[in-house]
Amino acid sequence: MIQNGSRMNPLAAIGRSTITFLINIGRVVLFALSTICHCLQPPFYFRLILRQFIEIGYNSLPIVGMTTLCSGMVVALQSYTGFAKFFAEEAVATVVVISMLRELSPILTGLMVAGRVGATMAAEIGAMQVAEQIDALTTLSTNPYKYLIVPRVIASIIILPFLVLIGDITGVFGGFIIGIYKLNFNPASYIFFIVQYLEKIDVITGMIKASIFGFLITIMGCYQGFNARKGARGVGVATTNAVVTASIMILLTNYIITEIFFIN
């Protein structure tokens, strides 16, 4: 009776949810710390790291390219509409460059990779967990962290900055296409404005963001996969959680990094 009563008490329910939430945060942090330790110790499975470069980097190129190209085009169109009211159309190139390099390219790349790769990791590792394949790894003298997680983490941290760099180029190129063919800018002056406002720090912060996003995406994907409950539903829930938590963490971390680098 007491248990039933406490279950119906909204304050007790909030308390329980808060404790569960904090426990989960603690587990993720421990998982991340353990992964970092394993990343620093041999053995390293270079063949698997190479495979992850292809899976995470090369196979994500089309979706990242398309997303950033379209975003660059939209930013050019929208900013032209706004700036035309103040007779400041020449600022279009500047806005496209700054918004793509600082924010849109890292964020969109992070979210796209979280959706594509984070979900795949959670589903793959979750299915392995359910099928006892992770237990089998342990019995075959193979540390599952080193075999399954470390290659994914290392590959993500290294390859995501390059994906963002490509996203920067395609995004700015998208703005250029709209500027030249739709808004009738002079190509030479458009490129002049791009180069004038292109700063090294914007490119570097975008790449730093990408590395951190890569770490977050793989940690959340692998953590959810490792902790998937048995059955098809368990794997499905793990996949959803991986994408949702990684996306939220990307958005939060992006704000924190922007605050550190640009608001001073």
Place this chain on the structure above:
Amino acid sequence: MTNIIKLRIRNLKKSFGSKVVLDGVNLDIYEGKSLVVIGASGTGKSVLLKCIIGLLKPDSGVVEIDGKNVISLPSYEREACMRKFGVLFQGGALFDSLSVWENVAFGLIADRDINRSTARSIALKKLAQVGLNEDVANLSISDLSGGMQKRVSLARSIANDPKFIFFDEPTTGLDPIMTNIINKLIVKCTRDLGITGLLITHDIGSARKIADRIAMLYHGKIIWEGAVNKIDTSGNKYVNQFINGEAELR
């Protein structure tokens, strides 16, 4: 009969929350012999196996392998200990991203750091020992039937020439003919190669064919243990109920 105890389990306990699964299990397994642990579904047979091979940490108790308590070992020593083990999981637990021979050779490549061509030739020998020829070596796991997957899993478990081999419900989900084939292969791999075996199952037919000794797990304790030919005269009502498949106790 050799009287050297290779695996000694004393007062092994494991609970999940308030649910007590293992409540002081005691077992001895002799060198080169096979012990089969029988028991109804959900009695903790798989938990017992996982505690022995180190996939679960018991709450208390002793698991001695060759006289050394392995529960308190640090992880690197525990990993070295794992090299003595071969494990056949209930569902096979084969890696579906790898081919058949890569599955069999997985432990060899990971553990001994030998080159792939040598590992492949060893894998082919092990596949031949379980009745599979070279044609299946390059197939994907999803191309194999359930019985073939069990054979590949058996080949993987003996690939490292283990001193101990553990079987978790090896015949579950197989037809009677394939069950018999797998039973014979297990006997061949344990008796002929002199490997010490522990098998957990609820298939009494398999237990009779494979075991030198049988132990029954009930409510977290071993309630009966004896030679395989003594099981029909055990005098234990729970053992009798289990081997006769009766719905209620007599």
